[in-house]
Amino acid sequence: MDVLEVKDLTTHFFMHEAVARAVENVSFTLKKGETLGLAGESGCGKTTTALSIMKLLPPGGRILNGEIILDEEDLVKKTDREMKDIRWKKVSIVFQGAMNALNPVIRVGNQVAEAIIEKENVTKGEALRRAGSLFELVGLDSSRVTNYPHEFSGGMRQRVMIAMALACNPTVVIADEPVTALDVVVQTRILELLKELQRKLSLSVILITHDLSVIAETCDRVAIMYAGKIVELGNVVDVYKKPLHPYTEALITAFPSIAGEKRRFSSIPGDPPDLTSPPSGCRFHPRCPWQDETCRTQDPEYRSVGLDHYVACHPTERLRAKLRGERV
Amino acid sequence: MLSVENLSVWFPARRGVTGIFTRKEEWVRAVDDVSFNVRKGEVMCLAGESGSGKTTTARAILALTRAKSGSIEFAGRDVLSLSQTELRKLRCKMQIIFQDPYESIDPRMSVLEILAEPLEVNRVAGGRREREDRVYKALEDVRLLPPREFARRFPHELSGGQRQRVAIARGLVLQPELLVADEPVSMLDASIRVQILNLLLDLREEYDLTFLYITHDLAQARYIGNDIVIMYLGKMMESGPVEDVVAKPVHPYSRALISNVPVPDPTLKRDKIAVRGETPSASDVPSGCRFHPRCPYAEEICKTREPKFLPVAGNRYSACHFNDRWTAQTPIQ
Numbered sequence: 001m002d003v004l005e006v007k008d009l010t011t012h013f014f015m016h017e018a019v020a021r022a023v024e025n026v027s028f029t030l031k032k033g034e035t036l037g038l039a040g041e042s043g044c045g046k047t048t049t050a051l052s053i054m055k056l057l058p059p060g061g062r063i064l065n066g067e068i069i070l071d072e073e074d075l076v077k078k079t080d081r082e083m084k085d086i087r088w089k090k091v092s093i094v095f096q097g098a099m100n101a102l103n104p105v106i107r108v109g110n111q112v113a114e115a116i117i118e119k120e121n122v123t124k125g126e127a128l129r130r131a132g133s134l135f136e137l138v139g140l141d142s143s144r145v146t147n148y149p150h151e152f153s154g155g156m157r158q159r160v161m162i163a164m165a166l167a168c169n170p171t172v173v174i175a176d177e178p179v180t181a182l183d184v185v186v187q188t189r190i191l192e193l194l195k196e197l198q199r200k201l202s203l204s205v206i207l208i209t210h211d212l213s214v215i216a217e218t219c220d221r222v223a224i225m226y227a228g229k230i231v232e233l234g235n236v237v238d239v240y241k242k243p244l245h246p247y248t249e250a251l252i253t254a255f256p257s258i259a260g261e262k263r264r265f266s267s268i269p270g271d272p273p274d275l276t277s278p279p280s281g282c283r284f285h286p287r288c289p290w291q292d293e294t295c296r297t298q299d300p301e302y303r304s305v306g307l308d309h310y311v312a313c314h315p316t317e318r319l320r321a322k323l324r325g326e327r328v
Numbered sequence: 329m330l331s332v333e334n335l336s337v338w339f340p341a342r343r344g345v346t347g348i349f350t351r352k353e354e355w356v357r358a359v360d361d362v363s364f365n366v367r368k369g370e371v372m373c374l375a376g377e378s379g380s381g382k383t384t385t386a387r388a389i390l391a392l393t394r395a396k397s398g399s400i401e402f403a404g405r406d407v408l409s410l411s412q413t414e415l416r417k418l419r420c421k422m423q424i425i426f427q428d429p430y431e432s433i434d435p436r437m438s439v440l441e442i443l444a445e446p447l448e449v450n451r452v453a454g455g456r457r458e459r460e461d462r463v464y465k466a467l468e469d470v471r472l473l474p475p476r477e478f479a480r481r482f483p484h485e486l487s488g489g490q491r492q493r494v495a496i497a498r499g500l501v502l503q504p505e506l507l508v509a510d511e512p513v514s515m516l517d518a519s520i521r522v523q524i525l526n527l528l529l530d531l532r533e534e535y536d537l538t539f540l541y542i543t544h545d546l547a548q549a550r551y552i553g554n555d556i557v558i559m560y561l562g563k564m565m566e567s568g569p570v571e572d573v574v575a576k577p578v579h580p581y582s583r584a585l586i587s588n589v590p591v592p593d594p595t596l597k598r599d600k601i602a603v604r605g606e607t608p609s610a611s612d613v614p615s616g617c618r619f620h621p622r623c624p625y626a627e628e629i630c631k632t633r634e635p636k637f638l639p640v641a642g643n644r645y646s647a648c649h650f651n652d653r654w655t656a657q658t659p660i661q
Contacts, residue, residue: 041517041518041519041520042517153605153606154606155606183377183378183544183606183607184377184585184588184589184590185377185584185585185588185603185606186606187588187590188588188590188600189602210517210518211590212518212592213547213589213590213591213592214590216590216591216592216593216594217590217591217594236594237594237595240592240593240594240595241594241595250519251518251519252592254518254519254522255518255547255592256521256522256525256545256547256548256550256551257547257550257591257592257593258546258547258550258574258586258589258591259591259593259596259598260591260593260596262550262551262571264526264529265522265526265551266522267519267522267523267526268519268522268523269523271487271488271489271490271520272517272519287519
């Protein structure tokens, strides 16, 4: 069952002299209880996609087209006021680097309680009690609600942020780079916590990260974004083992690993494009070794090519051979 | 080429109000008794999590941070006993590349000015023509082509990857023998990361350059390095050829660390060794073995006696009281 459906989402940023086409025609669904990875390099539109779903775009950001269906309601059509009842209650987000955004002079329990009071009509005592049980849920001792942020390590602060995101029992949680600044041992624990919470509360999670290793170990499906578009989406094993899009293929086969055979990678030439003037046709074509005339002029359609596997690449001989399972 | 022996770098800890009265000296032992050798033409990786002392070690080698004790020998000279003038001369032979190319190069200078500056400051390459030629050569070395066009540009006209290439070119322009690279690709995106790593590997080939490569990312260390030193809280935990250490780590800390590194392969299920807590502060170093409060195998002796850094096989060393136990479990070469 799909809990969230994003259809043809297009979000642009209107700046002084230019328009950045940050997200264009992005479509995906999120199933109940699954973790969907949203991967890509900086500026590919993964965070903008998340902020569009939350309707928390920074100034200049506007959703121009598309639908975001959550609980049979289109969030795009919701007013700010209506979004207040949806945000945190139905869909919440753990922001990138948010663990450093806790107020240093307020006890963490009060900060969590404040968030609960803001959303629900409860007394302060009740909110604090709930903060305590949320702490237990994320693996912190409930007595620590009276501590200040500096008494917590980075990993523990991230747990507090997760507790806050869960405060109003949302069905969908978006985690934007939740482990990026943490040491690997702590990373593992936070990712395991997310998995455990997901099972316990049957949450649906969108995990945003640039780290393909983190996605490989935690996600059921993955959407690879490039320059504001999803270029490929599918279950992680299909996408990692039989990547169809040339960008996915180059990215995944050239990601350093501590396991497997040691070899020299070939790199993708060039840089990601400036989204105020993206390339014509396929946005990846200037860096693609397979590009031809069609790629330079026509934007490839994002289409289904197998069981829950989508790709946005022209049906060239290469792609057809790949789909037949041949090595190219 | 580079030999570091018993290097310690301690910083005086900021004393609180009570400190003023007690007159107690407190130190942050950022680097404690570190020794290793780097052979000419190799890439030596210093790896560890935040607070492990890897960057401080590198800064001490370049004499950018004062060492408390120990010796550093580079190209036959004792770095710690040199005068400022001699040090300046020696620094032409060892250069550093920093992590963030948005901060390490001056946005108001053109690429030509950025690269000519080290030549002027160190009074090498006398004439303007000669300086420019060396700048163009350095730009060619980092594949910013055509060099004359890139020399005219300013940092804001460059992408992140190109900026880091400029930072590398600045490291190369003095034709050093040792290049210290402090997390040079950590700020870069995956597709650019491999470009830069490959560039560094090419430069090593072309000029027989020696690298001291600092990273928290063991996958990167494995991709680029020959040898590795794994540090924790200022101490060396384990060292040896990267490939061997990553495949069969000995020390409980490296074993835990390596088991927890995620791999980009969803079909590979690896067992992760759980480690309690998080790295303590360097101003409050645990007694005995620094890893003991978090070590799943700690025993009584670990709390009181600091283990020595001892050979376990071939070129491999580990600092654990129970080295024999781990090498017996997984025989290493």
